[in-house]
Structures are given as C-alpha cells and as structure tokens.
Amino acid sequence: MSNTLMVRKAAVLGAGVMGAQIAAHLTNAGVETVLFDLPAKEGNPDGVVLKAIANLAKLSPAPLASKSYAAAIIPANYETGLDKLKDCDLIIEAIAERMDWKQDLYKKIAPAVADHAVLASNTSGLGINKLAEVLPEQLRHRFCGVHFFNPPRYMHLAELIPAKTTDSAVLEGLETFLTTTLGKGVVYARDTPNFIGNRIGVFSILATAHHTAESGLGFDEVDALTGPLVGRPKSATYRTSDVVGLDTMAHVIKTMADTLPDDPWHPYFKSPKWLEALIAKGALGQKSGAGVFRKVGKDIMVLDLDKQDYRPADRGAAPEVIEILKNRNPVEKFAQLRASEHPQAQFLWAVFRDLFHYSAYHLSDIAETARDVDLAIRWGYGWSLGPFETWQAAGWKQVAQWIADDIVAGKSMSSAPLPDWVFDGREGVHAAEGSYSPAKNAKLPRSSLPVYQRQRFPDALLGESFAQGETVYENDGVRLWTDGDGVAVVSFKTKMNTVSDAVLDGLQEAVSIAEQKFKGLVIWQPKEPFSAGADLAGALAALQAGKIAEFEAMVANFQATSQRIKYSLVPVVAAVRGLALGGGCEFQMHSSRTVAGLESYIGLVEAGVGLLPAGGGLKEIAVRASQAAGASGDIFSELKRSFETVAMAKVSASAVEAKELGLLRDTDLVVFNAFEQLYVAKQQVLAMAESGYRPPMPARQIRVAGDVGIATFKMMLVNMLEGAFISPYDYEIATRIATVVCGGEVDRNSVVDEEWLLKLERRHFVELAQQEKTQARIAHMLKTGKPLRN
Template identity: 55%
Template sequence: MSSTQTISMQTEVSTRIRKVAVCGAGVMGAQIAAHCVNAGIPVVLFDLPASQADKNAIVHKAIAQLKKLNPAPLGSLALAELITPANYEDDLSLLADCDLLIEAIAERLDWKQDLYRKLAPALQEHTIVASNTSGLSISALAQVLPEQLRHRFCGVHFFNPPRYMNLVELIPTNETEPVLLDKLETFLVSELGKGVVRAKDTPNFIGNRIGVFGILSVFTQAQKFGLTYEQVDTLTGTRLGRAKSGTYRTADVVGLDTLVHVIRTMQDQLPNDSFKSCFALPADLQYLFDHGALGQKTGAGFFRKQGRDILRFDLTSQQYVAADAEVSAEALDILAERDPAKKLAALRASSDPQAQFVWAVLRDTLHYSAVHLAQIADNARQLDLAMKWGFGHQQGPFEIWQAAGWRQVADWISADIQAGKALSDQALPDWAIRGPVWEAQGVHTAAGSWNPHEGRFEGRSKLPVYSRQLGAPLLVGEQATLDTKVVYQDEAVLCWTLPAPHPQDVLIVSFKTKMHTLSPAVVAGVVKAVSLAERSYQALVIGHTDDPFSAGADLKAILPAFEQGGAAAIEPIEKAMQDMVQRVRYAQVPVVAAVAGLALGGGCELLVHCAHRVAAFESYIGLVEVGIGLIPGAGGLTYGARRAAELQAATVSEVPLLAYLKRFALAAAGAQVSRSAIDAREIGYLRESDNIVMNRNEVLYVAARQAKAMAEAGWRAPLAQRFPVAGRDGIATLKAQLLNMKVGGYISDYDFRIAEHLATVLCGGDVDPGTLVDEAWLLGLERRAFLELLANPKTQERIMGMLKTGKPVRN
C-alpha cells in the first residue's frame, strides 16, 4: 500500500462521526441518545451529578424511562444497555473520543452558555458542537465559546419524538465552517435516517416558526367561529392532510409547556412581526399552563382521559366535560373533494362556519409563509419540507397553494387582506404576485424551488448523500430525475432497472396493488420477474419507492373465488403462493427484498424466502394471519421450522430444537408485529447478516448494490435438503405455552384453536422428534390446516370483519 493510499484512508476514517455525546438526559436528550444506539452509534449521555452515591443516578433513571415510553424510542429494549451514563463532574474525559456533541438541556440561554464554558476545555479540536435548541439564537449561544471552537458550532434541532419525527433543522452561524455542516448533514441523513432542512438563525427557525403560527391561527379562528377542540381536531386532522391528532391533541402530545415556550419566543423576539396580534397566549392555554396541566406528560391538558372516555377542558367551568365532536356535513363533504382547486374554492365560497374556519387557517398559513420565506429559509423547498417532516403535513403550504392554482389562490389571499379578513394587512411579497413564480404558476419547478434572495429557482442539494435516495418523494411541481427503464409490466407488477451509475444488471420488481398486497396477479408477476432475472440479469430486487413492502394477501381479490367455490376454490391460489415463495428461494440469481414499512402475513413470508434482506429501520414485520382466523399458509411456518433446524445445526451446544422454535411460534400465535427492524431480527424474520438502513429512501440503493455484490461473489441458490422437526413432543410443549396465554387472557379460545394448528405445522406434524422432513411435507401441512380453518364460520367472520372495518375481530 502506498503512502498516498494510507493518508487517504486515514482522512476518510477521521472525517466520519464515530461516537456521539449528548448533554442533558431530559425527554429530548435521552431520546436522541436512544436513536443513536438504534443506529448502532456509540453514545455517552451526560447530566448533572446526583447527590447520592451513584453520581450517574439522573442518567440511569432517564435510561430506565426510555423502556417505558410509548411510542418506544428504542428499536429494542436491550439497546438501552448500550448508552453510556456520565456526569459533568467525573466523566468529561469521555468527550475525548466523541466526534459530535449535542447539547439538549433546558431552553435557557444562560444555562446553555454556562455548560459550554465547562465543556470547552475537554473537547477535541475536531469535535462538532451542536445545540438542540428549539428556537434560541445560535449566534448568541456561540458567543461564550472559545474563538477556535466557534467555527465548529451550529444548531441541530430534532423534533419530538426524535425517532419518529423525520425533521432535523440544521442552523449555522456566520462562522460555522461549511464543510462541517456538510459532514453533519450527511451523518444525520444517512446514519440517523433524518430529513435535514437548513434554516436561518431566526427565532424558532422554520418548522416551529410556521407550525406554531399555524397553531395560533387555529386558536384564533376557532374562537372566532365558535368551534370546540374536538371539532377543530376533526377538521384539521387527516381530512386536511395533517396529523391524525389534529391541533389540540397534537399540542397535548408535544407538551403545553413546550408550546408556551415557543410562543413566548415569538412574542419576545418578533416584536415587529405584522402578525403579532395573534401571538398572545389564549386564555385556556394560559390557564392550563399555570395549573400544570401540560398535556400527555401530566395526564391532562386540552384533553384528559377518564377511564375509556376522553374529556375536554372547558374554560368557563374550569372543569373537564364530555367531548362534542359534531362536525358539519358540508365541511366534511368539501374536505373530501380530491381536486385541490375545487376544494379551496368551495371552502372560501361556503357560508358554513366550519368550512370558513378551514379556509381561514389555510389562508393564514399561506399568507404568513409567503411573507416570511426570505427571512427564515433559503428557498421554498426548505419551508415545505419542514412542515411535512416536522408537523406531519401531507403537503407543505406552498405545495397546497401551487396544487390549487397559484394565481387564483394569490388573488383570493390578496382580496382577503384588502377586506380585513386576514390576520395581517401586510401584502403578499412581490415575488408571489409577479415575475418568474407568477409565470411558472408556482414555487416548485423542474428547475428547482424559488429562492427569494437570489430571485431564481434553485436545484436540490448536490451533497453526495442524496444520490443514495432512489425514488425519494417529490414536491408538487418537481420532476423525477431518475431515468429508469421499464422492462416489463402488466396490471399487477412493474419490472424495471436503474440508470448508470447504479447497477443496470439488477432487475427490480414492484407491485401496483394498494398497500402492495399479494393478489393472484402479483404472485404470477413475481414468478415472471424471477424468470426474467434468471434469463437476462445478475440479480433481482423486490421492492418499491414507496411504503409499505406488502400488507399481505389481497383478501378482496381472493374473496370472489371463495364466494363461488368455498375453501376448495382457494387451494389453487394458496398453492400458487407457496410455489411463488419457493421459486424465489431457489431462484438461480440472488433475490433481495428491499423492505420498508409494513411487511405482514404474505409480505413477511415473501421476504423470509429471499436470499437476503435490506430493511429500513422503521420496518414492522410479522405473521398476523391468526388475527383473521388463519395460520400463515405461504411458507411462513415452513421457513420457521427450517430456520430453527439450521440454527440448531450451527451450534456446538446441545440446545434442543424447540428452543429455536419457541419465540418464532409465540410471535406467530400472538400475531406479533416487530417494533423495528432490530426487533424483527430478534424474532427471527430478519437475520444477523441482513442490512438495516436508517434512511428509508436509501433502501433500494443498498439493495441493488447488495444484490449485484452477491452475484459477483458467486452466489448460488441453496440445495434442497431434509431437516429435523420437533414432532409430537414439540407440539405438546408449545400447546402448554399457548394454554398459558389463553388462561392469561392474551388469546381467545378460538385463537388457541388456531394456534394448535400453527404448532402442529411448525413441529412437522404427528411424527417422532428429530424426524427428517422436506419443505414439501411442511407446505402440505400448512395448506391443509389453512384450508380447514378457512372453512370454519368463525374464521369467515374474522375475514369479513377485517374487510369491512379494517380491524381484527375477536370471536
């Protein structure tokens, strides 16, 4: 190896963020640390020294609390043990090998600056220092840092909860070194799986500036139109393309103290904002805050749960009262309109107060976003992504505006401003009503998104990390730049390849069905794709640019055959699914599953039969057929039996076969779905050798390269062979475990009956322990048990209930 090569390798290693320190073991700090270990990144969690013997007691308590939170911040509870606890008095030496320090203590400028003074002497010359502040001035925070450290300081604002909220705002000062920002953005995007938006150092940055203004607008307009919390949440939830929890419930989840803090930041630091009249704390929010009712964290906020009932706060009586969610039919009908132009036109023209309310809150946010874009963001794309990623909106403000017709909506907003209906009399900025945006009829174009500073449409970031994002979602008005080639398609599947420099000799097959379910046509399409790959390509990837991987068998597509011919008519369909997964397993090219989101039932059975799996961290995998009164019938139990035998054969200890079967069996019997890809690996749906990718948009990139690498390494299909099963002794043991679940109330009587079938198949049927069987034997057992259950009226009741309501029926 030459000296030049050695230097290059050392530079590459030294520029990677290998270890992270998080300062502050509160709600945000602890959860940021948790997400680091989710990604396999070593992390040290600091807080103040405790007064008791264990000086790390504060951190230990925070780590223990991580295991109790819902939604779970950890991909697996075992990961909590990988967080290193530390305190500022004894452990500053642990900062020596940390490449990134994230400060996440309380939102007090003086407290943060005092901490920086303490930490600065212990930091290495390469360490990046970032504050997780939600709105304090990054430049002000930097003032106490030594001059040689200021160029390595910036803001890095995670949204709560850090594991699930995609947005991270990256906020530089005038002194922050650009190359370090690029390094940090690359780390956040690829290694933590985040969506990064670069924000300007203005109060509350982008997400909270626009999002909290939107909440204040909702509060203002709700009072004006006389709406209750529940009515508002119904109107501003999924029907409006926003988070299911709407506005008031979302505030409770975030925490009313956090909301109040952000609002007060706007009051204090934006005295000249033309919309400042709506920055006052509403009386109900002020009352709840003053009385410690801070939302979900305290058990009461705008709402309080009492038994099974949800009560809402009533300011007049200062009591919690029964909810009233009556919403006008006219408003709901308008919100159901799919054409954005017709929807906004109908909302604005309606005389219904609730429809007028929805138009008002949309208009206010569009107005505010346009007025302040140049102040808070580099371009319109950053603002829209902040609202999508940070507040769960399906579309950002400018996307809504553009989709509904830029010129018409601009005229409506201007008319409302002139009529005194808007929250501010400030006119729309010139760029919104004339010039290139007006001519293009929107801020997002094929050339990029509008940059008001430079007066041009600006393209996407050129950072290399974004070249890994194949098929990432586009904003309204953007155009795809990935020039894929369609090889074959029918009504059910699409077979395609990637352009150079991506592997072009790897075939990708995607499903066209809703939720990517496995209809008979999709099953045939997968078999077709395997044959195409064997004939003309090096490998095959099964995956999609959107979620989920697959929600399982397409019950609606199968239902007509069942109604005409009963369970017997389903046998050929079931056999075809089994043949399909076997075709995938024994394909003469490596087949790689690119998994993200749900992989349930048949989707799970398909991926376990692939040669390899690349899974997004947020993958929820499980055999859930028990929930509709069936057992896995497309090779899932056959896989479990075979895999248990393989694991036993690979060990030197005398561990019984049943020990490898047990967790898999109980997971399938309880219709357990993994809480993450890591959890799926622990259950057995993923293997240690499978890749887990933190950024969902990188899954296809990694899968295509993994498939090509396997082919070039000389991969060969496994040879079919017999393997031992647990037999009747295993069935008896598993039934005893299942009986305990029934007695404990975890499964119903009929669940137990289904699980008996499941145990019988997994253990190979009524044979002696250790009997050697092949896959065909187990597939036959699966199929017969599946069809026997399908003929049972209770199973049919469950299936029909699922089709009608989308929820499992317990009978």
C-alpha cells in the same frame, strides 16, 4: 478539511426527555454514545442519567429499536466525567432552553472537546450565533445548531442552523451523517427564532386558535376540520397541542413574543386566556390526563369555553364542508371555500390565507428557498403538502389576489403587504428545475451533495417528478422496471400492496425475466407498506362460495411463489419498510437477503384471522431451526421463540426487534433512511451477483421436533388456556401451528424435506379456512380492521 465526519463515538449533554431520546437514536444507529447530566445529589454521581436511561423503556412510542440497547448508553456527569468527552467526535447539547445555562456549560466543557470534534446545540429556537460567542476561537468553526423534532427516532426532520463562523465542510459532514446514519431529512434554517418548522408550524397553530375564537367553533370541530380532511395528521391542532404539552406550547409562544418584537403579527404571539387557565390548573394535556381534551372512562370530552367545563367531543365537520374538501381539484376547492357562507368553510379559508401570507412575508428571512419551508413543515409536522405547495396547487395568482384583497379589506390578521415577488407573473415557487429563493431571485436546484445521489426517489415536492425507470413487464398485480443498471425492480400495484393472484403470477414472471436478463431482482414498493399480506377479501369470497379447490390452488400458488424467490438463480433482495405482514413477511423470509428500513413492522399475523402462515413461512421456521441446531443440537429450543411469535401473531416494533423475533436473519441489513433503501438493496444485489451467487441447495435433510415437540408446545398452550390468556379457538390454531413447525406427528429428530412441510402447511391452512370461526374472524378484520377473539 474533508467533508467526511467520522463518528466513532458521540456524546449528548442533557438527559432530559429530548437528550435521552437523541442518545437512544444514536445508539439505534450503532454509534457508541455517552449521555451526560448534572451529578446526582446523593448516591451514584451518574444517578440522574441512569434514571433517564431506565425511563427510556417506559416511553411510547419506544425511542430504542430494542430494549437491550439501553445497556449500551454510557452514563456520565459534568463533575467526574468530562474526560469521557475527549474521544467523542460529535457532541450534541440538549439541556434546557436557557441561553445563560447553555453558555456556562460550553465554557465548562470546551477544554475537554477534541480538536476535530463537532459541537451542535439541539435548541428549538435560541440564537446560534449568540451561543457561539462564548466558545474559544478554535471551536467556533465546528459549532452549529441541529434541531431534532420530537420523538427523534420517528420524526424525519432535522434542521441544521449554521453560525456565521461555521465551516461549510463541517456542515456537509454533519448533513451526510444525519441523512445516512440517523435517517433524517435535513433542512438548512437561518439563525432566526424558532427556525423554520416551529416558526411556521406554531404560527399556524396560533392562527388556528385566533380564528377558532373569531368563528365561535368548538375545539373538536376545529380538529375535525384541520386533520386528515386537509392532509394533516389525525391529531390535527388541539389534540397535537395536548400531546406536545400545553406548557411547552405556551413556552414556544412566549419565545416568539420575546424574540420577535418587530414581527407584524406580534400582537397574536400570546397564549389565549383558556390556555393560561388550563396551565394554571395543571391541565397540561396528555401527560397530566387532561388538557383541551380529556378522557372520562371510554368517552372523549372536550373543553367548552361557553360552559367553562368539559362536554362530550361530538362535533364534527359539516357535510357540505366535507363535500368541498373532498374535491380532488385544489383550484375549485379553494374557490368554494372562499365563496361559501358556512362558518366552517370561512374559518378554513381564513386559516389558510393567514398561513400563506405569513409564510410568503417571512420566506426571505427564515430560509434560502421555499423548498426548505415546505419540507420542514411536511417532515416536522406530518402535513402531506407544505404551505407553498398548497398555495401553488390552489392556483398561485388567483390565491395571491384573494389574499391581497383580504389585506385591503382588513380581514387578514396583519396588514403587512405581500412581498413583490409574489406578483411578478409567477405561477408558483416550485418547478422541475428547483424552488424559488428570494435572496438569489432564482429557482435553486436540490443539493448536489454526494449523499443525495443515494436517493433515487427523494420526497418529491409539487412540480417535481423523477423518471420512473423503464418498464420491462407489467400485469394487474405488479410492475417490473429497471434503470439500466443491470438490476430489475418489481413493485406491487394493489391496495396496501396486498398479495392477489395477479401479484403471485407477476412475481414468478419477474423472477424468470430477472434470471434471463438481469443480475438480480429487488422487491421494493414506492410507498409504504411493503405488503399488508394476502388479499383477505378475495379469499373470503372464494371460501363462502364453497370454491375449496380454487382456494387450495391459490395457497399452492403462494407457496410456489415463495419457493421461486428462494431458488432463483439470481439474487432476490426484499427492500422492506412499514408493514410486512403475513405473505409480505414470507416473501422476505424466502429472499436471498432483506434490506429492512428501521421502521419495519414485520409479523406472521395469520392467527389473528383464524389461519396459519401457509406461504412457506412455517416451513422456513422449521428449516432455520434445523440449520441452527446442527447435527446434534436441540431443535425444540431453536423453535420456541419463533413459535411464540407466530402463535401470538406478534409484530415487530422495529427491524432490530424483527431479528430478535426470528423474522429477519442476522445477516439482513437495517437501513435508517427510507429514501436510501432502494439504493442499498440494489448494491446488495450487485455485490452478490458479482461474487458468484448461487441459490441455496434444496433442503432435503430437515431434522424436526416431531410428536415430542408438539406435546411440549401443547403443555405451554394448556397453561395459557387455563389462565384465560387465549380462547379455545386460539388453542386450536396454535396447536396446528405447532404441528406444522414440528414437522407433524412423526418421531422426534425425524428427517423430512421442504415438500413435506409445505403440504402440512397447506392441509392445516385449508382445514382452518373452512371453519365458521375463521370466516367470522376474517369478516370482522375486513370490517373493523381489528382481530376478533372468538
């Protein structure tokens, strides 16, 4: 059997929150998907599923890359729809976490499952081998566990759990599909309760809860300590529990208690009294409006166990503890935490110590290597470093000794000894050659499956480094490099990859070098965002110093850079992911093609800071409208959508939506795995270069909407102004945007060229920039990160 899993059509069994969102993400990826549930008691037998599909549009963050995709999901039920399973290549079961229900369903569907189809259970912790027992012989080798994390569109982790009977080719095929098509990071887990992510992640939450009680700290204090200060998400510990749902947390804890009787930490696998009390009251967290935290008006309140009531959440990390945590040297940081008398520091040491202890003790039963544990926690819980990486960075031997000392002194949660391999003279578990596997007693390299050769820079673990390519050219703003494959790559060096003078000059130089020495150029950033736009701080300084000529020159240079990209003699491909705002959006509009990650948030947002796009973005909108309308079509109707997008400073919530907003072209590609993006962008360059690429001819015959177009847009804007949807200054900015995209006060259907439109852009941009209200908007954005509506 080949290890290519061809998925033309998929089915998801169970239209609950998780099942419906998995179906949504398969649909995002262009996989035709049937969503099943029980037949409705009355009305349409597919009623349960239809309701779940309608509900997808209400969820935030959005599970669908475009609202229009909901219509593509095919509803079905287990009574009348089993025939629909027959032509499905992949079936993912996602019903409630009950062994008997899952097994009953497998018996029911087995006769309808095709001979080649793969069946996978999205269980978060039930035994995969036990589930497999009810399957007919011929289906067992095509069955395994695949555990998506919630929300499945956004969480990178997918745990793959083989049963004893699973065929290795089936696993490799599924791993490849999950990686490229769905954009996931795959980690293999052993068939133990809660697998890797939730086993270690929930233990970390339980240890945190235990030490919260021991130390007498408030829940808000603990969240202040266990969030970004230690490289974890803002929602930290208790806020995360509220978001997940306190009832769900309690269920996972109970699963651990029921299924792990021999775990040395078993006495701690129970919900704290306060958690049970909240659940009994119906305070389940975010979904019920109250949990550990609750919002009262604009104020955040937190549960106070002493008062048995909510109080304002105003306790934070102590200055002396923040000072320790800011230390860039992890070895010193951990030594200071352990030595400090401050209760917050002692709390943090205890939480880390017990997490390290638990992870090392259980590594050999839950995973093949330490890499699997660290990546599962990073990708599933959003930590910047996994537990083993954190320990290794802090000095493996010294920390191991401290843990051992605490175990002897009776300070740690369990008296179970650390495994012998911890003390075999090692300096850690990760190194350039691989990560430690207790079962093989060796460091194992990363997977050699072909799909991973598409990842030039995989998510690097501590001790791993990937060759950075050969530098061809560098200035303060950009670095141009190559792997020797004939393609040059240019990356920005500024904060948030903003566009400074050095970036503009560097990009123009990069295009020139690519034309002479390479088949093409990719604009790609090692880390998100693609670009947060122009360097506003630099622009504001020039304006306030009254250097208008200098400011005008910068705008002209911005436009020249965009035009240089557009008319390059070799293809320039923009590899966009994360934010691509303002100038970042304009560069990709001028590229030969954009390869956008699904999670691309693209927008021309200049109106928010009192400006209009002037890096060629409005010119490009006018050019595209003229091309789309052809010789006789209605230009105004082609402009309408793009005008609204720019005037309202809309940002796409996905790359698919960016196409709908007119910020990406229909021919641009959407890539689901961020780590494959550079590979795909390079392949696009090579394909265009090998097919005899020529840049577009200069646009000299651009038909514009003219004065009639401007007047029509103004009518729309007056209505918005009278309805108080926009401020008078918003009206002025939007009128200028309309003036540029319509080609200025010329007759309708007049023909202009690009230079004319660029000049219009520049003029209105520079005029707006000199207004007091615009400068106030820029200053406010720089200070608060939020737009000012003046």
